[in-house]
Amino acid sequence: MRADSTTIVALVTAPASGAVGILRVSGPAALEVGRRLAPGVPASPTPRHVYLASFVDAAGAVLDEGLFLYFQAPRSFTGEDVVELQAHGSPRLLRLLLSRALEDERVRPALPGEFTRRAFLNGRIDLTRAEAVADLVAADSEAAVRAAAAGLSGALAERIRALETPLRELHADLEGVLNFPDEAEGADAEAGPRVTALRSAAEALRAEVGRGRLVRQGARVALYGPVNAGKSTLFNRLVGEARALVDDEPGTTRDALEARVEWDGLGVTLYDTAGLREAPGRVEALGIARTRELLAAVDLAVLVLPPGTSRDEASSWTREAGATPVLSVTGKCDVMLEAREEHGSAALPSPAPPRVSGLTGEGVEALRTSVLTWLWGGGTPSAVALVSERHADALRRTAEALGRAEAASRVSTLEVLSGEVGLALEALGEVSGTSVSEALLDTLFQRFCIGK
Numbered sequence: 001m002r003a004d005s006t007t008i009v010a011l012v013t014a015p016a017s018g019a020v021g022i023l024r025v026s027g028p029a030a031l032e033v034g035r036r037l038a039p040g041v042p043a044s045p046t047p048r049h050v051y052l053a054s055f056v057d058a059a060g061a062v063l064d065e066g067l068f069l070y071f072q073a074p075r076s077f078t079g080e081d082v083v084e085l086q087a088h089g090s091p092r093l094l095r096l097l098l099s100r101a102l103e104d105e106r107v108r109p110a111l112p113g114e115f116t117r118r119a120f121l122n123g124r125i126d127l128t129r130a131e132a133v134a135d136l137v138a139a140d141s142e143a144a145v146r147a148a149a150a151g152l153s154g155a156l157a158e159r160i161r162a163l164e165t166p167l168r169e170l171h172a173d174l175e176g177v178l179n180f181p182d183e184a185e186g187a188d189a190e191a192g193p194r195v196t197a198l199r200s201a202a203e204a205l206r207a208e209v210g211r212g213r214l215v216r217q218g219a220r221v222a223l224y225g226p227v228n229a230g231k232s233t234l235f236n237r238l239v240g241e242a243r244a245l246v247d248d249e250p251g252t253t254r255d256a257l258e259a260r261v262e263w264d265g266l267g268v269t270l271y272d273t274a275g276l277r278e279a280p281g282r283v284e285a286l287g288i289a290r291t292r293e294l295l296a297a298v299d300l301a302v303l304v305l306p307p308g309t310s311r312d313e314a315s316s317w318t319r320e321a322g323a324t325p326v327l328s329v330t331g332k333c334d335v336m337l338e339a340r341e342e343h344g345s346a347a348l349p350s351p352a353p354p355r356v357s358g359l360t361g362e363g364v365e366a367l368r369t370s371v372l373t374w375l376w377g378g379g380t381p382s383a384v385a386l387v388s389e390r391h392a393d394a395l396r397r398t399a400e401a402l403g404r405a406e407a408a409s410r411v412s413t414l415e416v417l418s419g420e421v422g423l424a425l426e427a428l429g430e431v432s433g434t435s436v437s438e439a440l441l442d443t444l445f446q447r448f449c450i451g452k
């Protein structure tokens, strides 16, 4: 598979006013096109040198004074000749420059992600690094930035290579035995343990998809529980600003309010829900249906119980969250003593859930830490390999083929064993990009923006 030989052009910067806007041209005609817009630049500019140049219209009138950069193939982002015009960031000016570039019949507008696609097709970067480019552009938490940057510098590529290389060697060995049975005696006997080791490595990498998703998309955490348990005050305290409508009237919080926070670099969307049960009015009933839906969808539910909740009551609330894990806290611990006097401490579930007070802040930091531990376990979110759903699916097929290869190493012929190892190799190649179809690349690069 090869990049086509057209020259492509796009605005690299966002289509909005900014200090600087960049037009990028990539392909064989890049230098000529660039020099038509900036005729003052020498015919053979020094690659990677910055020229200050006038950008002109067809009549030679100056449109802007900007910077001109030339990257000579193959030492460029795409591996092709690349020219950049760095102009002042007026969207109208940039469109003028863009249409000037498009006047050349060898030039067409770049498709979404086409620069990066060409970088991949020209062997500058493997597919995991190309995907990391999109991850970095989309990153909206510090952990997501750091994890994508690690991917861009080849962290995931390296881990895939650590699987792919021995797998390819094993396949070559097996094919060798098949083709020259006399020369490679005993090679098939070693195959079983090698397959087993590779299968567990593939599975271990695949298991990181959950963390990859958390880092990429952020975690979702909902506060829920009986009305007037102190959810909204706690929510506000966690969010750090008075977002929710707080009132002493039971059932005040009618809608799920959400706020995005960043905890230890991890993006977390917090939801403050309406009470699940007591439903005097229609508005509340709507809120309840939405709360149930939300609880099923989040990564973690924090059950906020009023002081003095019985153990039975607490566990029936826990069941409301269905399969979603629940972390229980006793809210309004500022009124705890009062409650104790009323009900006696025997009414509390034992062991009583940790106490938090949105009002005084007591226990809130501890809650934040427990939530993070729950979501994340140990380690830093930024060190995670950004295994995507797509990678996980390919790794699952890799592991499955290796599972069949394992069975084959015990009972079947060498052909069957080698065939399965070949299939595993092919599935793994979809991650690194050594075996991908045009159609897969199309879907993959569709999620990129134009100019990337």
Ligand SMILES: Nc1nc2c(c(=O)[nH]1)N(C=O)[C@@H](CNc1ccc(C(=O)N[C@@H](CCC(=O)O)C(=O)O)cc1)CN2
Residues within 6 Å of the ligand: 022, 071, 074, 075, 076, 077, 084, 124
């Ligand atoms: N102005 C500008 N800023 C940008 C980009 C760009 O294209 N233009 N980038 C992109 O969108 C990113 C930078 N990425 C780049 C990656 C590789 C090469 C490059 O020239 N690679 C060559 C040479 C490597 C070397 O000599 O060290 C290569 O890989 O062969 C350039 C940019 C982010 N910032």
